[in-house]
Amino acid sequence: MPCTLVTAVHSELLIRKSRFIGCVEPVADRPAALARVAALRAQHPGAAHVCWALLAGGDSAAVDDGEPGGTAGRPMLEVLRHQDLEGVLASAVRYFGGVKLGAGGLVRAYTDTVAQALLGATKQPVQRLQTLRCIVPYALEGWLRRELDAAGAGGLQVSHGMHVELQFSLPEAAAGALRARLDDGGQGRLAWMEPV
Incomplete structure (x- = not known):
């Protein structure tokens, strides 16, 4: 049975001088997710990337925000799918530390950022x-x-x-x-x- 999250949960990882600030939170649809991502951009004007993934039925999306294609949004979306979540936004704000991580390193970094946040999340079944x-x-x-x-x-x-x-x-x-x-x-x- 699909679950959603009770409240937003945050994580922070430092990987080869790059800082990844992650968040997983309940979001009903794409307009709400876009508003949340816009707020993150305003909150972190110096960030190199604000990548995100939304798993919400027909409103699902995966956005790399300038990272190489398929290295940020898609891996984050797969973490949400693997956890059988619904109505959840995963976001990761990256402050570039000067060291390139490569495609594999980026996939691991964004996956770990979301997975780390989900460790502290409280889930509840989705009621249709x-x-x-x-x-x-x-x-x-x-x-x-x-x-x-x-x-x-x-x-x-x-x-x-x-x-x-x-x-x-x-x-x-x-x-x-x-x-x-x-x-x-x-x-x-x-x-x-x-x-x-």
Whole structure:
């Protein structure tokens, strides 16, 4: 099961006079990752490279930022994949120390920077959410809201018209059981619709 990280974790390595500052952190998508990388560039204006890798479904990316192709971003991405992580940004800021490391040395340096940070990371399973939408008579609104609170549903959106329309999200694993319980309790007066 894929995991994400609870909080950001940092590492720092000194390899042949070059300083590598690593960070692994939970990030939802590419725009959030790009904002984080921009903040790192601003925080480290004297750095030679700010390389990064993002593993977040279709938003995944690997960026070498001026290092020889495939020596920074891709190895960092492979470390994240090997750890079965999802929604995680790995970044490495390099201050060049004057000694060239070669392609193999760069791959090892960036891999070790991310792996070192992950040693101190706390992981948690990724919970996929399912969105459900239903319509109920006004008489059932209070009961339904109590059921949703008890189930830990979030993102509740309610609209009132001829009936009460509710849309909410909860972990995929719990969605089927809640839907069955609501069908029983609603005694046929609850109608399911496609989420919007």
